[in-house]
Amino acid sequence: MMLLPEVDALVRLAVTAGFVFFIVLVLVYVERKVLGHIQQRLGPMRTGFHGILQTPADAIKLLVKEDLTPESADRWVFRIAPFLTFVPIFMMFVTIPFTADIAVRHLDLGVFYLIAFSTLHIVGMLMAGWGSDNKFALLGGIRAAAQLVSYELPLAFAILGVALIADSLNLFEIVALQTAVPFLLLQPLGLLIFFIASLAELSRTPFDIPMAESEVVGGPMVEYSGMRWAVFFLAEYASMFVTAALVSVLYLGGWLWPYLPSAEVLDGWAARLAGLAWFMAKTFAILYLVIWLRGTLPRLRIDQLMGFAWKMLIPFSFLNILITAAAVVYGEAFLVVGWLATVWFGWSIYRVTRPRPLRLETRDSRLETAYARNP
Numbered sequence: 001m002m003l004l005p006e007v008d009a010l011v012r013l014a015v016t017a018g019f020v021f022f023i024v025l026v027l028v029y030v031e032r033k034v035l036g037h038i039q040q041r042l043g044p045m046r047t048g049f050h051g052i053l054q055t056p057a058d059a060i061k062l063l064v065k066e067d068l069t070p071e072s073a074d075r076w077v078f079r080i081a082p083f084l085t086f087v088p089i090f091m092m093f094v095t096i097p098f099t100a101d102i103a104v105r106h107l108d109l110g111v112f113y114l115i116a117f118s119t120l121h122i123v124g125m126l127m128a129g130w131g132s133d134n135k136f137a138l139l140g141g142i143r144a145a146a147q148l149v150s151y152e153l154p155l156a157f158a159i160l161g162v163a164l165i166a167d168s169l170n171l172f173e174i175v176a177l178q179t180a181v182p183f184l185l186l187q188p189l190g191l192l193i194f195f196i197a198s199l200a201e202l203s204r205t206p207f208d209i210p211m212a213e214s215e216v217v218g219g220p221m222v223e224y225s226g227m228r229w230a231v232f233f234l235a236e237y238a239s240m241f242v243t244a245a246l247v248s249v250l251y252l253g254g255w256l257w258p259y260l261p262s263a264e265v266l267d268g269w270a271a272r273l274a275g276l277a278w279f280m281a282k283t284f285a286i287l288y289l290v291i292w293l294r295g296t297l298p299r300l301r302i303d304q305l306m307g308f309a310w311k312m313l314i315p316f317s318f319l320n321i322l323i324t325a326a327a328v329v330y331g332e333a334f335l336v337v338g339w340l341a342t343v344w345f346g347w348s349i350y351r352v353t354r355p356r357p358l359r360l361e362t363r364d365s366r367l368e369t370a371y372a373r374n375p
Contacts, residue, residue, distance in 0.1 A: 012104050016093050024237040029055045030284075031291045038295035065226040070133055073223065077131030082224065082231035085124030088117045089239045096245050097171050099255045099275040110171040111163055114246070115156050118201065121235065122148045125210070128220035128232075140219035143302065144203065144210035150309040151200035151207075157317035158194035161187050161324040162250050175254035182253040186327075186335055189320045189342040191251045193313055198243040200309070202236065205294040209302050244286035248279060255279040312352070316345050 029044070029052065036043025044051025069078060095110040097103045107113055122145050129141020162183055166174045174183075184191055200207040203219075211219035221232045248254055255275030300308070319341055327334035 016090070016104055020090060020093060020238050021234075023241050024234055025055045025059065027237045027240060027287065028058075030287070031294075034288065034291045035295045038292070059230070062227055062230040067226040067228060068223075070223050072133040074131040074133065077127050078223075079228070081124050081128035081131055081220075082228045082235075083124070084127060085121045086231050086235040086238070088120035088124075089235045089242065091117050092242045093238075095171060096242065097175060097249060097254065098245075098279055099272050100172065100175075101272055102276060103172075106172060107170070109169045111159055111169040111174075115159065118155070119148070119152055121239075124235075125220050128224070132220070132223040134223050136218075137220050137222045140210045140222065144220060147200055147203070147207065147209060147305060147309075150306060151197045151313070154193050154309065154313035154317040155197035155201060157314075157321055158187075158190040158197065159250065161190040161320050164321070164324045164328055167328075171249055175249055175256055178253035179256050182251060184251045186332075187251065187320070187324070187338065189316065189338050189345055190324075191247070192342065192345060193317050193320065194250070195247060197309075197313060198247075199290065199293070200305070202239055202243060202290075204240070204290060206297040206300045207305060208299055209305050212299060240287060240290060241283070244283045244290065245279075247286050248282040252282050254282075308352070312345075312348060316341065316348075 032051075032054070033043040044054035047054040047057050069075060092114055094104045095107045095113050097106075097110075125144040125148070126141045129138045129144070132138070162174060163169055165183060165186055166177050168174060168177075177183075199205075203210050211221075221229055224232065255278050320338065323334060323338045323341060327338075
Protein backbone atom coordinates (compact mmCIF):
# COMPACT_ATOMS: atom_id res chain seq x y z
CA MET A 1 0.00 0.00 0.00
CA MET A 2 1.51 3.30 -1.15
CA LEU A 3 0.90 6.36 1.01
CA LEU A 4 0.45 9.86 -0.31
CA PRO A 5 3.73 11.83 -0.24
CA GLU A 6 2.38 14.19 2.42
CA VAL A 7 1.19 11.33 4.62
CA ASP A 8 4.44 9.42 4.11
CA ALA A 9 6.45 12.49 5.17
CA LEU A 10 4.32 12.96 8.30
CA VAL A 11 4.65 9.29 9.25
CA ARG A 12 8.44 9.39 8.85
CA LEU A 13 8.59 12.62 10.86
CA ALA A 14 6.53 11.15 13.69
CA VAL A 15 8.57 7.93 13.81
CA THR A 16 11.85 9.86 13.80
CA ALA A 17 10.68 12.21 16.55
CA GLY A 18 9.51 9.29 18.67
CA PHE A 19 12.82 7.50 18.19
CA VAL A 20 14.81 10.62 19.11
CA PHE A 21 12.83 11.18 22.32
CA PHE A 22 13.11 7.51 23.28
CA ILE A 23 16.86 7.30 22.62
CA VAL A 24 17.47 10.46 24.67
CA LEU A 25 15.59 8.98 27.63
CA VAL A 26 17.68 5.81 27.34
CA LEU A 27 20.96 7.71 27.07
CA VAL A 28 20.24 9.89 30.10
CA TYR A 29 19.49 6.81 32.20
CA VAL A 30 22.54 4.93 30.91
CA GLU A 31 24.84 7.88 31.58
CA ARG A 32 23.55 8.26 35.13
CA LYS A 33 24.11 4.58 35.86
CA VAL A 34 27.54 4.39 34.19
CA LEU A 35 28.80 7.55 35.93
CA GLY A 36 27.40 6.25 39.19
CA HIS A 37 29.35 3.00 38.95
CA ILE A 38 32.52 4.86 37.87
CA GLN A 39 32.19 7.02 41.00
CA GLN A 40 31.42 3.98 43.21
CA ARG A 41 27.75 4.73 43.76
CA LEU A 42 24.50 3.23 42.47
CA GLY A 43 22.97 6.05 40.46
CA PRO A 44 19.14 6.23 40.19
CA MET A 45 17.52 3.41 42.22
CA ARG A 46 14.24 4.59 43.75
CA THR A 47 11.88 5.48 40.87
CA GLY A 48 10.97 2.19 39.23
CA PHE A 49 13.11 -0.94 38.99
CA HIS A 50 16.73 0.22 39.44
CA GLY A 51 15.58 3.80 38.77
CA ILE A 52 14.40 3.07 35.23
CA LEU A 53 11.49 5.53 35.59
CA GLN A 54 13.66 8.38 36.92
CA THR A 55 14.31 9.87 33.47
CA PRO A 56 10.62 9.87 32.40
CA ALA A 57 9.78 11.44 35.76
CA ASP A 58 12.33 14.20 35.14
CA ALA A 59 10.89 14.75 31.65
CA ILE A 60 7.39 15.19 33.09
CA LYS A 61 8.75 17.59 35.70
CA LEU A 62 10.36 19.73 33.01
CA LEU A 63 7.14 19.75 30.97
CA VAL A 64 5.09 21.19 33.83
CA LYS A 65 7.79 23.46 35.27
CA GLU A 66 7.31 27.22 34.96
CA ASP A 67 8.92 28.73 31.87
CA LEU A 68 10.66 31.94 32.91
CA THR A 69 11.94 34.70 30.59
CA PRO A 70 14.29 37.41 31.95
CA GLU A 71 12.68 40.84 31.89
CA SER A 72 15.60 42.43 30.02
CA ALA A 73 16.01 39.57 27.52
CA ASP A 74 15.38 39.86 23.79
CA ARG A 75 12.22 37.76 23.89
CA TRP A 76 12.08 36.53 20.29
CA VAL A 77 15.75 35.64 20.16
CA PHE A 78 15.53 34.04 23.61
CA ARG A 79 12.55 31.86 22.65
CA ILE A 80 13.72 30.78 19.19
CA ALA A 81 17.29 29.85 20.20
CA PRO A 82 16.50 26.39 21.73
CA PHE A 83 14.73 25.26 18.58
CA LEU A 84 17.51 26.51 16.30
CA THR A 85 19.84 24.35 18.39
CA PHE A 86 17.71 21.20 18.29
CA VAL A 87 16.23 21.23 14.77
CA PRO A 88 19.57 20.86 12.89
CA ILE A 89 20.47 17.88 15.11
CA PHE A 90 17.04 16.38 14.47
CA MET A 91 17.45 16.82 10.71
CA MET A 92 20.69 14.82 10.79
CA PHE A 93 18.66 11.70 11.64
CA VAL A 94 17.11 11.90 8.17
CA THR A 95 20.05 10.36 6.33
CA ILE A 96 21.58 8.02 8.95
CA PRO A 97 21.34 4.42 7.63
CA PHE A 98 20.50 1.94 10.39
CA THR A 99 20.44 -0.96 7.91
CA ALA A 100 20.39 -1.23 4.12
CA ASP A 101 16.58 -0.81 4.22
CA ILE A 102 15.93 1.17 7.41
CA ALA A 103 16.48 4.91 6.98
CA VAL A 104 14.32 7.99 6.67
CA ARG A 105 15.77 9.03 3.31
CA HIS A 106 18.40 7.63 0.96
CA LEU A 107 20.51 10.65 -0.07
CA ASP A 108 23.32 10.52 -2.64
CA LEU A 109 25.01 13.48 -0.90
CA GLY A 110 24.43 12.21 2.61
CA VAL A 111 27.91 13.14 3.89
CA PHE A 112 27.60 16.68 2.53
CA TYR A 113 24.12 16.95 4.07
CA LEU A 114 25.43 15.93 7.51
CA ILE A 115 28.36 18.35 7.45
CA ALA A 116 26.06 21.20 6.40
CA PHE A 117 23.53 20.63 9.20
CA SER A 118 26.16 19.93 11.86
CA THR A 119 27.24 23.59 11.75
CA LEU A 120 23.81 25.24 12.03
CA HIS A 121 23.26 24.71 15.75
CA ILE A 122 26.10 27.19 16.39
CA VAL A 123 23.57 29.93 15.55
CA GLY A 124 21.22 28.69 18.27
CA MET A 125 23.96 28.72 20.91
CA LEU A 126 24.99 32.27 19.99
CA MET A 127 21.38 33.45 20.01
CA ALA A 128 20.82 31.87 23.43
CA GLY A 129 23.81 33.70 24.88
CA TRP A 130 22.95 37.03 23.24
CA GLY A 131 19.21 36.94 23.87
CA SER A 132 19.55 36.14 27.59
CA ASP A 133 21.12 39.54 28.40
CA ASN A 134 23.45 37.80 30.85
CA LYS A 135 27.21 38.20 30.78
CA PHE A 136 27.83 34.56 31.71
CA ALA A 137 25.42 33.34 29.03
CA LEU A 138 27.03 35.62 26.43
CA LEU A 139 30.51 34.45 27.37
CA GLY A 140 29.36 30.82 27.12
CA GLY A 141 27.78 31.47 23.72
CA ILE A 142 30.96 33.07 22.37
CA ARG A 143 33.03 30.21 23.73
CA ALA A 144 30.68 27.70 22.11
CA ALA A 145 30.88 29.46 18.74
CA ALA A 146 34.69 29.69 18.81
CA GLN A 147 35.01 26.05 19.85
CA LEU A 148 32.53 24.70 17.31
CA VAL A 149 34.05 26.67 14.42
CA SER A 150 37.57 25.53 15.35
CA TYR A 151 36.74 21.84 15.66
CA GLU A 152 34.41 21.76 12.66
CA LEU A 153 37.45 21.98 10.34
CA PRO A 154 39.26 18.79 11.48
CA LEU A 155 35.89 17.03 11.70
CA ALA A 156 35.13 17.79 8.04
CA PHE A 157 38.68 16.90 6.96
CA ALA A 158 38.44 13.52 8.73
CA ILE A 159 35.19 12.73 6.88
CA LEU A 160 36.84 13.85 3.63
CA GLY A 161 39.43 11.09 4.05
CA VAL A 162 36.64 8.49 4.11
CA ALA A 163 34.99 10.08 1.08
CA LEU A 164 38.29 9.91 -0.84
CA ILE A 165 38.69 6.19 -0.19
CA ALA A 166 35.04 5.37 -0.89
CA ASP A 167 34.86 7.75 -3.90
CA SER A 168 31.32 8.52 -2.77
CA LEU A 169 29.31 10.80 -0.49
CA ASN A 170 26.52 8.23 -0.11
CA LEU A 171 26.49 6.68 3.36
CA PHE A 172 24.92 3.44 2.10
CA GLU A 173 27.72 2.99 -0.44
CA ILE A 174 30.34 3.78 2.20
CA VAL A 175 28.98 1.00 4.41
CA ALA A 176 28.76 -1.42 1.47
CA LEU A 177 32.48 -0.93 0.75
CA GLN A 178 33.33 -2.11 4.30
CA THR A 179 31.99 -5.65 3.90
CA ALA A 180 35.47 -7.19 4.10
CA VAL A 181 37.69 -4.45 5.58
CA PRO A 182 36.36 -1.62 7.78
CA PHE A 183 37.70 1.87 7.21
CA LEU A 184 38.96 1.74 10.80
CA LEU A 185 41.96 -0.18 9.42
CA LEU A 186 42.42 2.21 6.50
CA GLN A 187 41.78 5.49 8.34
CA PRO A 188 43.01 5.09 11.95
CA LEU A 189 44.21 8.69 12.15
CA GLY A 190 40.97 9.95 10.62
CA LEU A 191 38.96 7.99 13.20
CA LEU A 192 40.89 9.51 16.12
CA ILE A 193 40.55 13.03 14.73
CA PHE A 194 36.85 12.55 14.00
CA PHE A 195 36.13 11.18 17.47
CA ILE A 196 38.07 13.90 19.32
CA ALA A 197 36.58 16.69 17.19
CA SER A 198 33.11 15.22 17.73
CA LEU A 199 33.58 15.36 21.50
CA ALA A 200 34.42 19.05 21.14
CA GLU A 201 31.38 19.59 18.90
CA LEU A 202 29.23 17.99 21.59
CA SER A 203 30.87 20.14 24.31
CA ARG A 204 31.47 16.95 26.24
CA THR A 205 34.25 16.44 28.78
CA PRO A 206 37.10 17.36 28.47
CA PHE A 207 35.81 19.98 25.99
CA ASP A 208 32.89 21.31 28.06
CA ILE A 209 34.31 24.83 28.28
CA PRO A 210 31.08 26.58 27.11
CA MET A 211 29.08 25.04 29.99
CA ALA A 212 31.81 25.16 32.64
CA GLU A 213 29.92 25.56 35.93
CA SER A 214 33.03 26.80 37.75
CA GLU A 215 33.63 29.58 35.21
CA VAL A 216 30.47 30.60 33.32
CA VAL A 217 27.84 29.04 35.64
CA GLY A 218 26.06 27.00 32.97
CA GLY A 219 26.84 28.39 29.56
CA PRO A 220 24.40 29.90 27.05
CA MET A 221 21.38 28.23 28.65
CA VAL A 222 21.94 29.55 32.18
CA GLU A 223 18.78 31.73 32.04
CA TYR A 224 16.55 28.97 30.62
CA SER A 225 14.14 26.84 32.63
CA GLY A 226 11.44 24.25 32.09
CA MET A 227 10.86 22.90 28.61
CA ARG A 228 13.14 25.39 26.84
CA TRP A 229 16.09 24.19 28.92
CA ALA A 230 15.03 20.61 28.19
CA VAL A 231 15.28 21.30 24.43
CA PHE A 232 18.99 22.12 24.85
CA PHE A 233 19.36 18.92 26.87
CA LEU A 234 17.52 17.00 24.15
CA ALA A 235 19.83 18.41 21.46
CA GLU A 236 22.95 17.40 23.38
CA TYR A 237 21.99 13.75 23.79
CA ALA A 238 20.51 13.43 20.31
CA SER A 239 23.80 14.79 18.95
CA MET A 240 25.65 12.18 21.02
CA PHE A 241 23.73 9.41 19.30
CA VAL A 242 24.30 10.94 15.85
CA THR A 243 28.05 11.10 16.50
CA ALA A 244 28.24 7.49 17.66
CA ALA A 245 26.11 6.34 14.70
CA LEU A 246 28.43 8.17 12.27
CA VAL A 247 31.50 6.50 13.80
CA SER A 248 29.76 3.15 13.26
CA VAL A 249 28.80 3.98 9.67
CA LEU A 250 32.01 5.67 8.52
CA TYR A 251 34.63 3.53 10.25
CA LEU A 252 33.15 0.35 11.74
CA GLY A 253 31.15 -0.98 8.79
CA GLY A 254 27.69 -0.05 10.06
CA TRP A 255 25.46 -3.11 10.10
CA LEU A 256 27.88 -5.24 8.00
CA TRP A 257 31.34 -5.66 9.52
CA PRO A 258 32.31 -8.09 10.84
CA TYR A 259 29.96 -10.11 8.69
CA LEU A 260 27.42 -12.06 10.72
CA PRO A 261 27.18 -15.73 9.64
CA SER A 262 23.51 -15.76 10.61
CA ALA A 263 22.76 -13.22 7.90
CA GLU A 264 23.31 -15.95 5.30
CA VAL A 265 20.30 -17.92 6.51
CA LEU A 266 18.03 -15.06 7.56
CA ASP A 267 15.58 -13.46 5.16
CA GLY A 268 13.39 -10.38 5.16
CA TRP A 269 12.77 -8.66 8.44
CA ALA A 270 14.86 -11.17 10.40
CA ALA A 271 17.98 -10.14 8.47
CA ARG A 272 17.10 -6.47 8.90
CA LEU A 273 16.64 -6.85 12.65
CA ALA A 274 19.95 -8.72 12.92
CA GLY A 275 21.72 -5.90 11.08
CA LEU A 276 19.94 -3.28 13.20
CA ALA A 277 20.98 -5.05 16.40
CA TRP A 278 24.60 -5.17 15.24
CA PHE A 279 24.53 -1.49 14.29
CA MET A 280 23.03 -0.47 17.65
CA ALA A 281 25.59 -2.60 19.52
CA LYS A 282 28.46 -0.70 17.86
CA THR A 283 26.74 2.63 18.42
CA PHE A 284 26.17 2.03 22.13
CA ALA A 285 29.77 0.84 22.54
CA ILE A 286 30.90 4.26 21.24
CA LEU A 287 28.37 5.99 23.52
CA TYR A 288 29.72 4.07 26.51
CA LEU A 289 33.21 5.34 25.63
CA VAL A 290 31.93 8.93 25.47
CA ILE A 291 30.31 8.58 28.91
CA TRP A 292 33.39 6.86 30.30
CA LEU A 293 35.58 9.78 29.23
CA ARG A 294 33.23 12.20 31.00
CA GLY A 295 33.74 10.34 34.26
CA THR A 296 37.52 10.10 33.79
CA LEU A 297 39.06 13.25 32.30
CA PRO A 298 39.30 16.76 33.75
CA ARG A 299 38.20 19.85 31.85
CA LEU A 300 40.69 21.66 29.62
CA ARG A 301 41.39 25.35 29.91
CA ILE A 302 40.16 27.55 27.08
CA ASP A 303 43.71 28.20 25.80
CA GLN A 304 44.51 24.47 25.86
CA LEU A 305 41.28 23.68 24.03
CA MET A 306 41.84 26.17 21.22
CA GLY A 307 45.54 25.41 20.92
CA PHE A 308 44.83 21.68 20.63
CA ALA A 309 42.51 22.33 17.68
CA TRP A 310 44.75 24.70 15.71
CA LYS A 311 48.18 23.30 16.59
CA MET A 312 47.45 19.55 16.51
CA LEU A 313 44.12 18.46 15.06
CA ILE A 314 44.08 20.66 11.97
CA PRO A 315 47.72 19.94 10.91
CA PHE A 316 47.23 16.20 11.43
CA SER A 317 43.92 16.28 9.56
CA PHE A 318 45.70 17.87 6.58
CA LEU A 319 48.37 15.17 6.84
CA ASN A 320 45.67 12.50 6.83
CA ILE A 321 44.16 13.93 3.63
CA LEU A 322 47.58 13.97 1.92
CA ILE A 323 48.27 10.35 2.91
CA THR A 324 44.81 9.24 1.78
CA ALA A 325 45.14 11.07 -1.56
CA ALA A 326 48.54 9.43 -2.13
CA ALA A 327 47.03 6.02 -1.35
CA VAL A 328 44.19 6.61 -3.82
CA VAL A 329 46.59 7.67 -6.60
CA TYR A 330 49.65 5.50 -6.02
CA GLY A 331 48.28 2.45 -4.19
CA GLU A 332 47.11 1.35 -0.76
CA ALA A 333 50.67 0.75 0.42
CA PHE A 334 50.71 4.43 1.39
CA LEU A 335 48.09 3.67 4.06
CA VAL A 336 50.89 2.18 6.17
CA VAL A 337 52.13 5.75 6.51
CA GLY A 338 48.73 6.52 8.02
CA TRP A 339 49.40 4.10 10.86
CA LEU A 340 52.80 5.72 11.45
CA ALA A 341 51.11 9.12 11.50
CA THR A 342 48.60 7.74 14.04
CA VAL A 343 51.45 6.67 16.32
CA TRP A 344 53.02 10.13 15.90
CA PHE A 345 49.67 11.74 16.76
CA GLY A 346 49.28 9.62 19.90
CA TRP A 347 52.85 10.37 20.98
CA SER A 348 52.24 14.10 20.46
CA ILE A 349 49.14 13.97 22.66
CA TYR A 350 51.15 12.15 25.32
CA ARG A 351 53.90 14.78 25.17
CA VAL A 352 51.35 17.55 25.67
CA THR A 353 49.32 15.90 28.43
CA ARG A 354 51.93 13.96 30.40
CA PRO A 355 52.34 15.02 34.04
CA ARG A 356 55.46 17.02 34.77
CA PRO A 357 57.30 16.97 38.12
CA LEU A 358 56.85 20.00 40.31
CA ARG A 359 59.81 22.34 40.42
CA LEU A 360 60.28 23.97 43.80
CA GLU A 361 62.15 27.22 43.47
CA THR A 362 64.31 28.48 46.32
CA ARG A 363 65.33 32.06 46.94
CA ASP A 364 68.82 31.41 45.56
CA SER A 365 67.48 29.83 42.36
CA ARG A 366 65.18 32.81 41.78
CA LEU A 367 68.07 35.20 42.25
CA GLU A 368 70.19 33.21 39.81
CA THR A 369 67.38 33.30 37.23
CA ALA A 370 66.89 37.05 37.66
CA TYR A 371 70.65 37.67 37.36
CA ALA A 372 70.84 35.53 34.20
CA ARG A 373 68.09 37.59 32.59
CA ASN A 374 69.48 40.95 33.72
CA PRO A 375 73.25 40.61 34.24
